[in-house]
Amino acid sequence: MSILKIENLKVNVNGNQILKGINFEVKSGEIHAIMGPNGSGKSTLANVLAGREDYTVTEGKVTYMGKNLFDMPSEVRAREGIFLAFQYPVEIPGVSNANFMRTALNELRKFRNEEPLDAMDFLQLMREKAKLVEIDKTFLNRSVNEGFSGGEKKRNEIFQMAMLQPKLAILDETDSGLDIDALKIVANGVNKLSNENNAFVVITHYQRLLDYIIPDFVHVLYKGQIVKSGTKKLALELEEKGYDWIKKEIDV
Amino acid sequence: MAGELINNILSNFNEFENKLNGSKVSAVHIIRKDAFDKFKQFGFPTAKDEEWRFSNPGFINKFQFELCLSGNDEKISQEIVNQYKFENLDEHLLVFVNGFYSQRLSDVKPKKKQIIIGSFADAVERNSVDIIKYFGKFADYNQNGFSALNTAFAQDGAFILIPDGTVIERPIRLLFITDAREKSVLTMPRNLIISGECSQFKIVENNHTIGSLPSFNNPVSEIVMDFSSNVEYYNIQNNNENSYYVGTTQVSQQRASIFTGTTITLNGNYIRNNLNSLLEAEACETNYNGLYFVGGNCFVDNHTLIDHAKPNCNSNEIYKGILNDKAHVVFNGKIIVRPDAQKTNAYQTNRNILLTDDAKIHTKPQLEIFADDVKCSHGATSGYLDRESLFYLRSRGIGEEMAKTLLLNAFASEVIEKINIAELRDMVKSYIADKLIKDDVYFCDVLDQLK
Numbered sequence: 001m002s003i004l005k006i007e008n009l010k011v012n013v014n015g016n017q018i019l020k021g022i023n024f025e026v027k028s029g030e031i032h033a034i035m036g037p038n039g040s041g042k043s044t045l046a047n048v049l050a051g052r053e054d055y056t057v058t059e060g061k062v063t064y065m066g067k068n069l070f071d072m073p074s075e076v077r078a079r080e081g082i083f084l085a086f087q088y089p090v091e092i093p094g095v096s097n098a099n100f101m102r103t104a105l106n107e108l109r110k111f112r113n114e115e116p117l118d119a120m121d122f123l124q125l126m127r128e129k130a131k132l133v134e135i136d137k138t139f140l141n142r143s144v145n146e147g148f149s150g151g152e153k154k155r156n157e158i159f160q161m162a163m164l165q166p167k168l169a170i171l172d173e174t175d176s177g178l179d180i181d182a183l184k185i186v187a188n189g190v191n192k193l194s195n196e197n198n199a200f201v202v203i204t205h206y207q208r209l210l211d212y213i214i215p216d217f218v219h220v221l222y223k224g225q226i227v228k229s230g231t232k233k234l235a236l237e238l239e240e241k242g243y244d245w246i247k248k249e250i251d252v
Numbered sequence: 253m254a255g256e257l258i259n260n261i262l263s264n265f266n267e268f269e270n271k272l273n274g275s276k277v278s279a280v281h282i283i284r285k286d287a288f289d290k291f292k293q294f295g296f297p298t299a300k301d302e303e304w305r306f307s308n309p310g311f312i313n314k315f316q317f318e319l320c321l322s323g324n325d326e327k328i329s330q331e332i333v334n335q336y337k338f339e340n341l342d343e344h345l346l347v348f349v350n351g352f353y354s355q356r357l358s359d360v361k362p363k364k365k366q367i368i369i370g371s372f373a374d375a376v377e378r379n380s381v382d383i384i385k386y387f388g389k390f391a392d393y394n395q396n397g398f399s400a401l402n403t404a405f406a407q408d409g410a411f412i413l414i415p416d417g418t419v420i421e422r423p424i425r426l427l428f429i430t431d432a433r434e435k436s437v438l439t440m441p442r443n444l445i446i447s448g449e450c451s452q453f454k455i456v457e458n459n460h461t462i463g464s465l466p467s468f469n470n471p472v473s474e475i476v477m478d479f480s481s482n483v484e485y486y487n488i489q490n491n492n493e494n495s496y497y498v499g500t501t502q503v504s505q506q507r508a509s510i511f512t513g514t515t516i517t518l519n520g521n522y523i524r525n526n527l528n529s530l531l532e533a534e535a536c537e538t539n540y541n542g543l544y545f546v547g548g549n550c551f552v553d554n555h556t557l558i559d560h561a562k563p564n565c566n567s568n569e570i571y572k573g574i575l576n577d578k579a580h581v582v583f584n585g586k587i588i589v590r591p592d593a594q595k596t597n598a599y600q601t602n603r604n605i606l607l608t609d610d611a612k613i614h615t616k617p618q619l620e621i622f623a624d625d626v627k628c629s630h631g632a633t634s635g636y637l638d639r640e641s642l643f644y645l646r647s648r649g650i651g652e653e654m655a656k657t658l659l660l661n662a663f664a665s666e667v668i669e670k671i672n673i674a675e676l677r678d679m680v681k682s683y684i685a686d687k688l689i690k691d692d693v694y695f696c697d698v699l700d701q702l703k
Contacts, residue, residue: 051647078648078649079649090640090644092641094662094665104645104648107651108649
């Protein structure tokens with residue numbers, strides 16, 4: 001089943017065209033990796049899909065679960081099952097992780113006409129998911145991402161993903177700044193959540209993460225376009241030869 | 253001097269003096285007369301005065317305020333007082349009607365004989381040595397017309413004396429009810445609060461106007477703190493749209509005393525809070541916590557002064573505010589560190605969130621440091637809600653309104669959590685929540701619920 005279909009997507013940021021006609025489709029059960037050199041438009045793609053407002057879609061169409069994605073504000077996209085793991089998670093002093101997740105989860109349940117979770121069930125769920133990404137229980141009382149290390153912030157993103165159980169998760173350079181242990185924890189979290197009903201789009205600069213999260217498809221984004229698509233082998237080739245090889249091929 | 257109010261006040265004073273008969277020559281009245289002379293000199297401040305630049309009290313000439321020279325609580329029912337009760341709060345309650353003490357409406361619980369929780373007029377009547385010793389000695393009436401005017405007409409208000417070594421558990425609440433149902437009134441309560449050595453207590457001040465005519469409250473409080481005493485003073489301001497308020501609180505701190513002043517402003521038309529502390533001896537601590545969450549056309553000016561006169565004292569000041577609609581807020585935080593006051597630590601923060609383009613904030617930290625071995629800092633920020641944070645919350649399925657609510661609650665909570673009276677804290681929290689949230693079923697703090 002098609003989860004996400006992107007057709008000829010063109011996006012401007014502050015008047016500059018960043019995405020210049022993107023096409024690809026994600027079906028349920030699939031893991032897609034999007035790779036590419038810095039400034040190729042990877043994060044723009046992730047943010048446009050999540051509904052960040054600073055981006056202007058000038059052309060193209062994105063269909064999510066049969067609906068026009070651009071008809072939905074970002075909170076509705078999230079309730080419909082889209083999750084973005086931020087490259088730079090935001091610190092929110094004064095809002096506890098527990099309160100944050102409880103509010104998010106209950107907004108989701110309300111959207112689905114379900115009763116809100118009671119406090120005990122919620123806490124139990126939180127403890128269970130916290131274990132999955134190996135975060136300490138005390139973190140539940142701490143303010144969202146405040147004073148967290150880079151690795152803790154990224155693990156918190158995966159924790160939130162585990163709590164909200166999205167249909168489509170987009171991981172925006174979740175591996176950047178992680179040491180190998182944290183990388184394994186993050187990858188393990190993704191692998192445990194992956195099943196035939198959901199899909200992942202993993203954006204990464206390096207092949208390293210893909211040793212742990214095995215993608216079904218690899219796309220190379222360069223200058224706002226997907227210039228090459230392939231299987232896991234493509235990622236290995238990039239690791240070996242770097243991006244220059246592709247740049248040469250395209251820029252000629 | 254021009255203005256109808258001022259002309260009326262001049263004749264009011266004659267009327268007041270005639271009523272006094274024999275006590276015209278009392279020590280208290282000598283101060284009143286002196287203050288009245290000062291008032292005649294200054295009149296009311298205008299925007300030309302530096303301290304009133306952004307807070308022009310033009311309203312004084314706009315309405316025909318009538319000064320209340322005597323008390324009458326007959327028209328105030330118990331039901332009215334009950335409206336302003338805090339749920340479940342066990343308190344000593346002093347009620348004042350148009351600035352005059354009402355024994356009938358007050359509810360002071362049994363206490364030791366030496367403890368005085370009563371009226372200023374009673375203390376003047378029985379020639380209390382404390383009145384003679386302290387009245388008019390701290391709240392400087394040489395600086396502005398409002399304090400001078402209050403001092404000139406000082407008749408009634410609260411008189412609180414907590415003796416050495418006494419701890420009062422119940423908060424002492426001063427409820428000032430202004431009756432503006434039949435006329436626009438001007439009230440001038442005068443409060444004197446004395447904390448003995450090592451005493452400890454909490455005071456809560458509320459002003460409420462009933463009726464829809466304009467009202468003007470011009471209270472002055474003097475708080476005199478002895479060695480190692482600890483006073484928490486809360487001013488919770490949630491009056492109606494036709495209320496005007498210029499309040500002055502002057503604190504005098506002796507050695508090792510701790511004063512915490514918390515000012516929460518939620519509604520009113522014009523609110524000017526002068527909160528001043530003089531740290532007259534070593535090892536004092538002064539904490540000012542402020543929160544304003546205002547909208548409509550509300551004007552709020554928090555003018556604070558912490559005057560470090562002696563060494564080894566600490567002061568912490570944090571004022572935070574959320575401004576909606578066309579609210580206009582002024583924060584002026586002055587800290588003086590005198591040459592003697594070495595090893596002073598003084599910190600000040602003022603943070604503002606503007607919810608609309610029409611809201612206005614003037615923030616002015618003013619540090620005057622004359623000692624060299626001190627640690628002082630100040631910071632002021634004003635801005636809109638952080639868009640990154642909003643997007644982050646929304647990207648997790650939290651609707652825009654709810655996301656704003658979460659962020660604003662988080663912003664305000666830093667001050668709210670400093671309120672040491674649970675019932676008061678809950679009131680402020682639920683007021684803010686009510687104002688922000690339409691759909692409260694899905695919003696609650698899970699950790700609060702588990703407690």
